[in-house]
Amino acid sequence: MKHYNVVEKFISINGEGQRSGELAVFIRLAKCNLRCNYCDTMWANEENAPVTAMTKEDIYNYILDTKVKNITLTGGEPLLDREVKDLIEYIVKDKSLFLEIETNGSIDLNLFRSDAKNLSFTMDYKGPSSEMEKFMFIKNFETISHKDTVKFVVGDYNDLLKAKEIMEKYDLMNRCSVYFSSVYKKIELDEIVEFMKKFNLNGVRLQLQMHKFIWGNKQGV
Ligand SMILES: C[S@@+](CC[C@H](N)C(=O)[O-])C[C@H]1O[C@@H](n2cnc3c(N)ncnc32)[C@H](O)[C@@H]1O
Ligand SMILES: Nc1nc2[nH]cc(C(=O)O)c2c(=O)[nH]1
Ligand code: SF4
Ligand SMILES: [Mg+2]
DSSP, X not given: OOOEEEEEEEEEEOSSSTTTTSEEEEEEESOOSOOOTTXXXXXXXXXXXOOEEEOHHHHHHHHHXXXXXXXXXXXXXXXXXXXXXXXXXXXXXXXXOEEEEEXXXXXXXXXXXXXXXXXXXXXXXXXXXXXXXXXXXXXXXXXXXXXXXXXXXXXXXXXXXXXXXXXXXXXXXXXXXXXXXXXTTTSOHHHHHHHHHHTTOTTOEEEOOHHHHHHOSOTTO
């Protein structure tokens, strides 16, 4: 039977998703194909990360036990394994739940899409300062939908400029939600706001990792 490698599962408020501020249950899968220099969960990508092997039924039953309706599937990179599609379909069959997937922008989302209204993708665009930009799967911008969010993770002014260029090139403002998310403690937050003002970036949402304001950079929150 198929098992998924879960490195942690917990309940918190969603600190950076579409439903940030609301309760969410987090399922974090092991391993990642990228190595962003700012990654706050690098431990989940290590060979010796402590994993619990869970079936889709185990994961779904855990979610039901929590009584929390928003689920964030994250990692590591949650879409590394194609069979995660099975897990996604199993969860979204339950229309009382809402599943959000945090993905790094390097994976073809078409392999995982579904018509389910209770599923959305929050896809990063890793800017130049991450040193991972070359791995971005640009074709995802052709299929991005209104249910989805593109999150530009910005660490410096150059990342902001790149975000603006990509938004304009793919007309993202009219096609999905667009977030600017700061690399934690790397960039002055007012620099992001000044950039948004300077270029009239109506509709872009500045998103700060709310959980780090509450607990700092910690596991399990
Ligand atoms: C840990 S990643 C896991 C999901 C997936 N690998 C990805 O990168 O989207 C979850 C989110 O945390 C963000 N993140 C990681 N480290 C960060 C940091 N130091 N500051 C701000 N955001 C960070 C990532 O950009 C991503 O949006
Ligand atoms: N509270 C909280 N909210 C989050 N939203 C996305 C997270 C992630 O690591 O993907 C995350 C996380 O790690 N903690
Ligand atoms: S893609 Fe996500 S999990 Fe992987 S290194 Fe980057 S931030 Fe960390
Ligand atoms: Mg996190």
